[in-house]
Amino acid sequence: MTSQADMNATANMTFRRHVGRLGYFALAFGGIVGSGWVVVLGEWLGAAGPGGAALAFGAGGITMALVCACYAELTARMPRAGAEFVYVRTSLGAIPGFLVGWFLLLNFVGLAAFEGIALVWLFSALFPSMHDAPIYYVLGEPVGAIGLTASFGGLLLLGWLNARGSGATVTFQKILTYGFIAFAVVLAVLGLSLGDFANTRPLFQMSPNGFPWSGVFWVFSMCLLFLNGFQGAAQVAEERAHGVSLSAVAWAMIAAVVAASIFYVLIIFAVASAAPWEETVAAGLPTAHAFGVLSPSAPWLAQVVIVVAIVSLAKTWNVIVIIGARLIVALARDHFFPSRLAALNSHGAPSLAVGLFSILAALAVLLGPGAIVPILNLCAMCLAATFVLLLSVLLKERASGTSKPEFKVPGNSVPILVALILVIAMGAVAAVLPLLKADGLPTEWLLLAGWGMAGAILFRASRKVRNPDTERSR
Template sequence: MTVTTAPEPALRRGVTGPGFFALAFGTIVGSAWMVLMGEWVSPAGPGGAVLAFMGMTLLMVPIAAAYAELVARVPRAGAEFVFVERAFGRWPGFVTGWFLTLYFIGIAAFEGLALSWFLENLFPALAGQTPLYTLLGKPVSAMDLGVGLTGAIVMTWLNASGATVAVGFQKVVTFAFLAASALLVVIGFAQGDPANWHPLFESAQGRSFGGGMFVMLGVAGMWLAGFQTAASAVEERAPGTSFTTVARAMMGAVAVAAIFYSLIILASASLIPWHDLNSGALPVAAAFDHALAGGVATKGILLVAMASLLKTWNAMHLSATRVILAQARAGILPATLAHIDARTGAPRRAALLVGLCTCLGVLAGRGAIGPIISMGTMCTTAIAALALFALMRLRATDSSGEKPAFLLPGGKPLLATIAIGATIVATAAIATPFGISAGMPVEIWLMLGWLAVGVALVTGRHVMTRPQNPPPQGEDVP
């Protein structure tokens, strides 16, 4: 007797253009701008920082367009994992998906740890608690665990409720953040003095202006990445939402992020001499407090930064859930993780797993923040470069003669150029920890351990046998 099982229901479709923009922009712009302003203006001055962000947009916008062509060719949840698996096969796909999972979950844990730190700055009475334990050289308090674990539970609930709920939350927070940011910029320019920008182009790090600009271009490339999360939700496009709309959302998110960074740099640097932005843990808040007495600015900016953090966390959780779903569909992870809840149309089991892993990351405490950021930078830059080579491969092997619904303009020369640019950025990101560490960087050991766990898991599951009941296919373009 042959027993057949019903195919899994499809992911519920309901994400529109504003939702894709909110996912992309919400991941690009987190809370780093508040903490790292001094590191942005030091290499080449405020003018150099603005030039770097606007110049790097010329690379990142075409990369976003290349991703739009990829999602048009492979319109499935899982983003880079499904692109690479389709182009190069299952083992390259496995490595891509496994490290993509590490990146998404690691950054989600980072957001939980950062949220606790922001709350301590907003309410100083919460700081100074007796640590519960020490890990990776940093104390871990009940505040860290309470905030991080509660946030992980909330994000898990949002994403287990379906893309409509999670992306709806994303849109509200993202557009509220943009409105608050516009107000900050207006205050900065109204209360500040452009004379504080001078010298507009100068390195404060003892290097030449050209050397500072080279550093800042790498920084700008890193902080304009993140639009890729929108690709994770392509299978959940609302009916009538075209691939061109998805492309415009991702490219627009990069451009708006670059404009935001540039304006907040100039607004902050107009309030106090820009060399002073190198001091203090929260330089942007310090600059605005100079214009608005009483600490009102610090509290307001902290609230804005916390809202920004939440949207990044939500987007990372959603993306991690979809890449786990995609790996389960391909037979790399247990098939049970490919389950779609019939009521919500969401990959609920995958969302719960992401929540659990985020909680484990939060337990590592603030000592894990440095390695998480370093691993995330290496993963996302290397995988972005690999995705562009996957697009080259898919173009070369496409024998259908049909053009995808969206095509990167510029032909082979543009694709080759941005692939080379992305490879240079990835190489710099991977080399950086080796230049800082005296021996083998701890993040490299962690990544090798993560890879070993993944290989053991996969080989233990009958060497990547595909599931007997693959996900419903229907049309190739959902």
């Protein structure tokens, strides 16, 4: 049975409603576009070339817009914190619901760690004289005290901000997101107008070994991550201000995915036009390097790009904490975690859930930069499996005809089936490529196995406090 302390803790679980339309777009777009356009754009160009990377993001944008529309319909049907977990738990039962919630939690812990490690890279580029002596090595890469301090400091700051309530976090998000959009437009215009399109040749990078278009398909699979994050809006659907419809939330999410896709394509060509892209890829941060050499009179543009990237990273990191905390709240509401983790403080914030998520992210940061590629591949696999389940849930909900939500994906089931096929293709690439490249079992598969075993233990232990009758009825 649930303890009296847990019952008391659940007494205050109703979120305050004050997120407006601009806030929802800021959460969705700000959650999508983070630091990848600076930190890993060189990987995209090196794998696929400018034309291949742009083609991959074009196709990925269409796919993720379809997925986002399906998400939006599910949000309109079940506007609850926890989003994906709630959709699957309600429709398919406890075990599928828990699996989605548990592995999505791993995904966002991994993404939070990625942002923390990326922050260190950006600071190192901004202050090249900063030397961080290694404390230890993970997967052949050093982990230093300064880097860990910066990452932990960022998590602590965002944890404190999120503990102040969604009013504070959404205001912070709007300031950073709309400021970033203004700078992004300027950067794209500068790169495309001052650069030389001849620098983009060759447009496509063909792999010398294996399948010649593998780089394009890899970048396409990475769109699962780099066009993901719109769920930040779905996670706070309970917190929409009075007068904000679920249809407005849905269109804000879809508009954010479309805008992010356009941004990525523009920045790919802006960077590739600024200087011969094959030389740019060899630089530590290709985007900063490209803008640094774009104009002889403005080498300081490289530093501006890095500062803008830090701002962009902060807003995405903020959304990741929002999502992770609300996933924990949803799992606690259903007693997979202690119920007290679903309680809200005097600011209407799930401070205990925020604290737990921040601790998990801090532990992941300890893996250091050597774990970045495995973390990204792991996250892509988690998201692909989740999206497949969610699209299946939507098809099931539509077939039942139990409700008429405020927003529906246009047309019949065809767009949903197309999105399902494309997501399966993305997930297959993300899962198979590491197996082809690794000697033995890839790190990402080992991480998945370890997290899965921990989840199995938690699921079994939580059965004692969940209602068996509810379990059988789901």
